[in-house]
Amino acid sequence: MAFLEFSHVHKEFGGAVAVQEFNLEVEHGEFISLLGPSGCGKTTMLRIVAGFEKPSAGKIIVQGHDLANTPPNRRRMGMVFQSYALFPHMTAAGNVGYGLRVAGKPKAEVEKRVKEMLELVQLSQFGSRYPYQLSGGQQQRVALARALAIQPQLLLLDEPLSALDAKVRAEVREEIRRIQTQLAITTIFVTHDQEEAMSVSDRVVVMSRGQIEQVGKPFDIYNYPRTAFVASFVGTLNQLHCVVADPQAGKVTYHDQVMVTPGPIDQPAGSPVVLMLRPEELRLGAGGENQIASQVQSVSFQGSVVRVRLKPTASTNGHTALTLDLFNERSLKLPEVGQTQTISFPAQACWVMPANAE
C-alpha cells in the first residue's frame, strides 16, 4: 500500500473548480513536486493535505489512515510556508522547539532536539536570533528545522524558495533535498519553477487548471511529455507545423520537406500535426536525418549555453523560429546574425502531437 494516497480528490470554491479528479500514490520517502502555473490547484492540494481546506469529494489516506476527520493540528505534518511564517516574537530556537513544547515534551528533550535540528540546517550559532535578525535564506532554514523537529510523517513545502534571490535559491534547494534524503521523509514540494521541480524531485506531477497533466520522473516528463501543455510548460520547446505523410513510417512533411519521426503516428495521412523538439537536440550544420535550412536571427550568450534563434527559410509566416542550444566551448565560433545555417537532428530527438491538442 502506498504511503500517501489521493483518491478522486475534488475541490470547489463556491462553484469554481480548483481541483478535479486528483489521483496519486506516493511511496514512503519519495520527493514529489506539484508543478504548474499559478491557479493550477497545486497550493490548494497542499493545503488539503495539511488540513487547512476540506476536499469537496475524495479521500486522502496516509499510512492507511483516512484523514477526513483529522483536524490540522493532529495530522503530524510539517509545513514550510512561502513566507516562512516564523513567529516574530520567538527566537530561532524558540520557533524550532515550538511544536515539541506544545506537545508537552520535557524541556531537556526539547533543547536536545532543537540543537539537532539547528545543526541539520547548519544554523547552530543562530539559535538566539530573532527572525528579523536573519536573512531570507536563514529564515527559510529555520522554518524547515521547525517543520522537521516534530518528526512529521510528511513534509509539505509551499513554494519555499520563491522569496529568495536566485543564487541562494539553488543552495537552499540542494540543502532541502540533502536533508530530505538523509531523513527519508516523504515530501510534497509545490512550485511553479520547472527547473526547480525537476532538479530535486523523484517524480513530478504537472498540473494545469486543477487537473493532473502527467506524473513521472523528471527525465520522462521532459523527454516524453504526454500533452502539449506539459511539453511547452517544462523546458523550452520547438514546434513545427507539419502534415502527416506516411503514418506507418512516421513521416511528416514540413513545407514539402520530408521529416522522419519515430513512428508509427496514430493520425491519418493528411492530418495536421506539430513536430516537437528540444533546443539541445538540434545541431548546426548538415549531416543529420532531418535537415532544415534557416537563417540566424539572434545569438544570446548565456554562459555555459549559447542560445541561437533561427528562422526556417521555408517558413511562410514571420513567427516560426527555432531555438537551438549549444554548449559553450572556448574554441567555439559563434554564429552570426543573418547567416544561413542548416539545422539537423536525428529522428529519435523529436516527437509528434496532434495540432490543437490541449
Added chain:
Amino acid sequence: MAQLTQAPPAPTASGAALGARRAAAGQFSWNWLGVVPFFLFIIAFLILPSSRLITDSFQDPTGAFTLANFAALFRDPLIIKAYRNSLEIGVATSLIGGVFGFLVAYAITLGGAPGWVRSGLMTFSGIAANFGGVPLAFAFIATVGRTGFLTALLRGAGFDIYQNGFSLYSFFGLLLAYNYFQFPLMVLTISPALEGLRAEWQEASQNLGASSFQYWRDIAFPILLPSILGTMLLLFGSAFGAFATAQALTGGTLILASLLIGTEIRGDTLGNANLGYALAVGMVVIMAVTIGLYALLQRRASRWLR
C-alpha cells in the same frame, strides 16, 4: 530657507548629500535655519513654562532651595488622596476600557461580524475617541444623570438606579464617562494589530500541533501584548491628566490631582504656591514614566513585526 533661493543644484547632487558634504567639511550648514522657528516656539511656550514650574517647585516662598514641597506631596492627606483617586481612575479606565475595547476590536476583525458592522464601529470609534471634555459630561448627564433619558426610562420600568446606589457624579460615574473615549481608542489601535496577525501564523501553529487556545496563549497574545499594554498606558495617561469632564461631572466632590491644581491656580488653596508647582511636577513625572514605557513598548512591537 536660504536653500530655496539658490540656483538649483546639478541633478546628480541631491540636497541631502550636499548638506552632508558641507557639514562634513565643517562649513555652516543652512539646514538648521529651517527648523529654528519650530525649536524657538517649543522652547518659549513649552520648555520654558515647564522648567519654571520645576525650578519653582524646589523653592520655598522666600526663594530658597528646598525639598519640602516634594516631601509634602507624600504627607499632605489632601494631596495623597488626590493622587490616589487620579491613579485609581487612570488604572480603572485603562483596564476596563482596554479589555472592553479589545473584545470589540476582536469582534469586528476576527470575530466574524459582518463588514458593515466593522466599518460602522471603526468610524464611530474614530469620532468617540476624539469626543471628550465638557460635551461628554453633558451627554452623560443627559443620559444617566438624575433626570437623564436612560434614568427616566429605567424608572418608568420600575428600576430607579439612583435609589440603588448609582450616581453619575461620583468616581464610578466618571469612569463610565471616561470609557466613552477610552475603549474606542483601544479599538482603533488594536484592530490593525489584530488584522496584522498573519493567518499563516495560526496555520503554522496548527501544523505544529497547537490547539486554538495554545495559539492564542503562545503566539497571538504575546505578539499583541506590546500594543495592548502600550495603548493601556495611553489610556491611563489620558484619564490621569484629564480635567474638563471631571470638573463638569464631579465639580469638586471628587478630589483629583488635576482638579486640585485647577483650584490652586485660581486661588491659593494649598496655602503655599510652591506646593502647587510640586503637585504639577509630580503629575508630569508620572506622565513621563507612562509615556516612556509606552515608547519602549512601541519600539519592541515594531522591531518584531518588521
Added chain:
Amino acid sequence: MNSRRGSWWGLLWALLGALYFFVPMYGTLDFSLRMIKGQITLEAYRVVLADPAFLQAVVFSVEMAVITILVSILLFVPTAYWIHLRLPRLRPVVELITLLPFIVPTIVLVFGLIRTFGRPPFSLTNTGATTNILLVAGYIILSMPYMYRAVDVGLRSIDIHSLTEASLSLGSSWLDVIARVIVPNLRVAILAGSLITFATVMGELVLADFLVRPALGPYMVEVGKDTVYQPAALGIMSFAITWAAMGLIAIFARGDTARRLTVR
C-alpha cells in the same frame, strides 16, 4: 475551525460596543428635544442659537482655531519636510517633542504659561489680545501631536528623496519640487491635521477657562450651571462638529491613511 461559535461571540461584543456608543448619543439627542414638556421640539437648540453669548463664543473659538491651524501649518510643515530631507538625525528629538503634550497635562501647561508669562517682564495676561497669544500658543501645543504626526505620516508615505531627485533630474527647480510634488501629496495630511485641530480647539476648556477667554468651552460650562436642556443641545452640536471633522477626513483620505492620521 470554531467559526460558528466565533460568529455570535463576535456579534455580542460588537453589539455591546455599538450600544455604548449609541445609547449616550441617543439619550442626549432625546433629552435635547424635550425642552417643552410633552413635545418633541427644537426649542433647546433655538434658545442656544439665539443667545448672543453663544454666537460670540463660537466666533471667538473659530477665529482662534483658524489662527492656530494657520500658524501650525506654517510652523510644522516646513520643519517636518526639512527634518525628513536634510536633518534625519533630528527625527528622534522631534518625535520626542511631539510626545511632550501628552506628558505635560493641559492643566499643568496652563499653570506654567500663566506663571511664566502672566508676570513681568511679559505680563501677557493683562490684555485680552495678548492673552490670546498665550491661548493660541497653548492650542498649537495641544494640537502638535496630531498636526505634526499627520504631516509626518504624509511625508513618510511618499518617498521624499526619490521624488525630489526624480523631479530635479527631470529639470525642475527646488520651488517646483516643493510646490508641485511635495505639498500636493501632503494636502490630505494637512487637511486631516487641520480638521482634528479645529475639533480640538472648538471643544477645549482648560486653556480658555484659566486664561479667562470667551471661548466656546467656558460658555458651555456657564450654560451647564443653570440650564438643563441647552447643555444637551450643545452636546449634540459638539458631537456633530467632531463627526463632521472626522467625516471630512475620511472623505479625503483613503481608509487606512485616515486611521493613521487620526490616532495618536
